[in-house]
Amino acid sequence: MHENLDVFVIGAGVVGLSTAIRALEAGFNVTIFAETFPTDPKSISCASFWAGANHISVATTNALLHRLEADTLSIFLKLIKDQPLVPVMIRLHKEHAEVSGPAYQQQSDHVAHCYSDFRALDSSELPEGVVCGGTFSTIFIDVPKYLLYLMDRFLSSGGRAFRVKLPSVSALVTEKDRPSLAAFPATSTNVSPSFDPAAVINCTGLGAVSLGDVLDTNLYPTRGEILILHAPWINHGLTHHWEDGHITYVIPRQSDGRVILGGTFQPDDWYPTSRAETVKLIKERGIHAYPELLPPGRRENRDINDLEVIEECVGLRPTRKGGVRLEVSSLTVANKSYPIVHNYGHGGAGYQSSWGSAKFAVDLLKSVVKNDD
């Protein structure tokens, strides 16, 4: 155990919170520093607010991501078993494809390998225009509630948090450069830590693109535009692969009748709010792929205006050329060297790889702290 060692985590998205919880459980004194927290209004600078989210492995040829996703799946399954009130559930998901090209086949074979009850759909089960598909059970995460659950779990396990927007990692350990800190939650009586941490864990997501001493030019946003619908009658998820490569997806949430209808995957597009033409396209494709999104009794006309839209959303997935960055670097400030464990760049898979990444990062942390002893 590492009772006396201070560790700083930068970032309070799903990756930062999961990592901070694992570091606390390993015995470190953990303090989170972040610009946004789960209790804030949704902000474009935090991808975690906007995710669906479900667990559908995308790690076809990426061995590290496959391991992170598989570890996370086991932890979610255990969480559901041990804590039935956790806002994560198992539900049925369907995959539909309009063409069965090599890319779809590779993804489909991979999914069949990852989820134990996967079953290929019989041709009699396929809707018109769909040439193949499958069905399996997987994890669905009620994102707003789950982020609050993680925050609460971190604070109630003894973690501390401060709100701050950092220009760089070194600003955190340099008094003259440090922006003023606000205790989080505002009502807490957090005393400032020593500012001489044993290590810093960088979980800033897309924020790492402008963090002075990290400046990762491999990072870029993959813009995701989605709609939140009121459709409490929807009880299974869907991914519909269109002939033109577009993907429509549907993710029902837990108890409040909200359903995510997506969406877009737009690389290098930073536009932070919805575009009318994209909203229309998402609706049109949505009711074609999943007509039951329309309220019962209003399905016959297939009119997009009958969809009960609660919110139009845009989030920026923190995508990284080369994949997730899970490695250690060091930073020298005033002749002192600090290990930095990087854990960012999860693209569209941050929830489904969160616990696996947290474990990996904390194993790196333990190894560098041990080396320094």
Ligand SMILES: Cc1cc2nc3c(=O)[nH]c(=O)nc-3n(C[C@H](O)[C@H](O)[C@H](O)COP(=O)(O)OP(=O)(O)OC[C@H]3O[C@@H](n4cnc5c(N)ncnc54)[C@H](O)[C@@H]3O)c2cc1C
């Ligand atoms: C539309 C959409 C759908 C998605 N669906 C899924 C899905 O179904 N399944 C799935 O697994 N994933 C999904 N994702 C991806 C997932 O949301 C991301 O991979 C994940 O949220 C990344 O989490 P993160 O903690 O790394 O980053 P973020 O959530 O962006 O958090 C970054 C944190 O760092 C802080 N920060 C950044 N810079 C600084 C700074 N300079 N100073 C202080 N604090 C800073 C921010 O304030 C924030 O607290 C989806 C994403 C989108 C947009």
